[in-house]
Amino acid sequence: MPHDHHDHDHDHHHDDGHAHAHLPPDPALRVKALESILTARGLVDPAALDAIIDTYENRIGPQNGAKVVARAWADPGFRTALLEDATAVVAGMGFYGRQGEHVTVVANSAGTHNMVVCTLCSCYPWPLLGIPPAWYKSDAYRARAVREPRRVLAEFGVTLPEGTAVRVWDSTAEMRYLVLPERPAGTEGWDEDRLAALVTRDSMIGTGLPTAPA
Amino acid sequence: MDRPPEPVFAEPWHAQVFALTVHLNETGRFGWPDWAARFAATLARHGLDRDLDGGDDYFTAWLETLEAILTEDGSAPAGEVAAMRDAWEAAYLATPHGAPVRLG
Numbered sequence: 001m002p003h004d005h006h007d008h009d010h011d012h013h014h015d016d017g018h019a020h021a022h023l024p025p026d027p028a029l030r031v032k033a034l035e036s037i038l039t040a041r042g043l044v045d046p047a048a049l050d051a052i053i054d055t056y057e058n059r060i061g062p063q064n065g066a067k068v069v070a071r072a073w074a075d076p077g078f079r080t081a082l083l084e085d086a087t088a089v090v091a092g093m094g095f096y097g098r099q100g101e102h103v104t105v106v107a108n109s110a111g112t113h114n115m116v117v118c119t120l121c122s123c124y125p126w127p128l129l130g131i132p133p134a135w136y137k138s139d140a141y142r143a144r145a146v147r148e149p150r151r152v153l154a155e156f157g158v159t160l161p162e163g164t165a166v167r168v169w170d171s172t173a174e175m176r177y178l179v180l181p182e183r184p185a186g187t188e189g190w191d192e193d194r195l196a197a198l199v200t201r202d203s204m205i206g207t208g209l210p211t212a213p214a
Numbered sequence: 215m216d217r218p219p220e221p222v223f224a225e226p227w228h229a230q231v232f233a234l235t236v237h238l239n240e241t242g243r244f245g246w247p248d249w250a251a252r253f254a255a256t257l258a259r260h261g262l263d264r265d266l267d268g269g270d271d272y273f274t275a276w277l278e279t280l281e282a283i284l285t286e287d288g289s290a291p292a293g294e295v296a297a298m299r300d301a302w303e304a305a306y307l308a309t310p311h312g313a314p315v316r317l318g
Binding site: 028 | 222223224225226227229230231232233234236237238240241243246247249250251253254257258261265266267268269270272273274277280281284289290294295296298299301302303306307308309310311312313315317
């Protein structure tokens with residue numbers, strides 16, 4: 001071992017550059033600057049920032065959307081109501097608020113596959129899916145989902161039966177879409193919890209399909 | 215899905231700038247459709263030079279949009295932000311490793 005743990009002289013790796021705290025990258029310093037200035041002016045409450053981060057890191061995510069999909073699979077009346085007025089129906093399940101004000105659910109069927117993009121930025125139904133993954137925000141996906149959806153789907157490993165139409169929905173700040181995938185065969189009699197476990201995030205964006213039952 | 219789940223925010227500052235923006239929207243500083251339109255314009259401008267991958271470059275565009283809005287409405291003028299940024303850098307450089315970093 002080149003490093004002697006009984007040696008009290010721990011300075012040998014820290015001669016010059018690293019004795020001080022790790023310097024964050026430039027944008028991180030700019031964000032800190034904004035936060036300090038706005039907090040000093042009383043425009044920002046640091047505790048509210050922590051609560052927002054905690055919400056999206058720990059509480060909100062695709063598990064919410066999966067519950068909605070599973071219920072729609074299990075309950076035909078719920079499914080009808082969901083397709084008619086998704087915003088109200090998902091709000092009734094407790095999924096509302098930021099970026100969930102206007103949600104439309106589009107259902108896949110034997111002849112139609114839906115997929116969702118935001119060509120302008122990254123609009124996305126946060127209360128149901130959380131924060132979008134990097135690929136959803138990339139120029140490549142935003143441009144190509146509309147231009148060549150089948151090739152994009154193939155890259156995600158999705159091959160659709162011949163003759164299936166692909167509809168691409170462009171989310172905006174005013175309207176956000178969630179795909180209701182088809183219920184996998186072989187799940188007759190399953191309860192909602194079991195069904196929800198098959199619902200992947202990508203299947204609700206339309207770039208994936210639900211997991212096949214094991 | 216056999217891919218491991220991606221972290222919600224790849225870097226702490228992504229989370230911070232996101233939360234700051236959501237908070238300012240909720241306290242009425244700007245409406246979300248206005249924010250989305252400004253942000254889309256920044257993304258479009260950045261995307262002219264190169265393809266954005268939706269990671270660091272996405273939040274860089276996000277930060278630039280927020281800085282522009284807050285400079286325009288006077289709540290965080292650019293000169294003040296630059297000075298405060300430098301003050302934070304100096305604080306990091308002056309703080310011993312492992313100690314909490316505070317502005318002097």
